[in-house]
Amino acid sequence: MGRRVTLGFLSVVTLLAGYTFASSTWERPDLLPPPRAVLVALGSLVVGRVEVASHGQHHAPVHLAALVKEGVTLQGALLASTLRVLFGVAVGGCLGVLAGWWMGWSRAAGEYLHPIYVLFRSVPPVALVTYVMLGLGHGEAHLLVPIVYAVSTTIVIPAYHGVRDVADVYVRAAQALGARGGLLFSRVVLPAVAPSLLSGLRYALLIAWMTTVGVEMLMSDRGIGHLIVGGGLWSSRLEVGVDPAVVMVGIAALAAAGAAMDAAVRVLGDRLTAWRREARRW
């Protein structure tokens, strides 16, 4: 554990050192803003105040000023995006697990539902934004529906395979030993499916973040996607210059939030499936 943390820390430090080296040697601040500019943008976004002429870029004050004028802060944007992701994972995860579980448990249900599932999963979540906006207006729904949809279609497969492939072996053995009903479900099926579901959940979180940022960039007045594209409504975004330092802050915040959530699910998964380590010892 300690070794893994040390190596992880070293890899992040190496990445930061490599970025600093590349930005100072390449000298393209429009693509790789210097670390100082990124830190200034980070400070401005955290305190919600712009330091004018903070770094010598033409567009920087415009982008930051537009965000600060709207009352955008990094922590506020991150919180808005995180809540959307969590909502998508909670609702979409439940729907996806139920659908996958049903398809995996019942052969007939699997054969009936699979073609419909294939049709739905082929539609990219962001493609739903305009249609949902037409139906439900410009609120939260047009952001949340694509995220819920993305998570649910993603988590169907691990739930389906978990129930059909993994649990089946244990179920037959437990049934042969006389286990039925609630006992069979809580002591056999659920623990057997849990590893597959948890790995699916980690992947679903990734998809949820991708979809959230995508829909926020398209049409949102809050969130990290909105922060990255420069604030304002969709129609006025072309008029707002984009500061690469702000984009870099947004990307770093996304990376940190995604990594933190992934680590949390991994730790939770390790605790919930501790029986596997015990089983391996035997």
Added chain:
Amino acid sequence: MVAERRSAPVRRALVSLLVLAALYGVVAEIGSRTLPRRVWLVAHYVEDVELTPRYASLAEEAVFLVRSGILQHSALVSGARVRRAAGRRRGSSSPVTRTR
């Protein structure tokens, strides 16, 4: 007997797709009578919107998109992008994303 068992998934798939198509037809009929045709979108109203278009409207729109070449051109452009991206990623796959 074996052939019958093999055809069952295909039959069930067809049944589910037909049921889905029939359900959509019913929803489209009800929706076209009850849902609003004038919709507020961000900063202006959009007129004559069918939120659940009937099959006739879908067919009409599809004919227009095919005759104008928009549909084929869009599919070709998107397909080429997917092929390029898939070409770059060839050889890497995630165990979680395996499909049936």
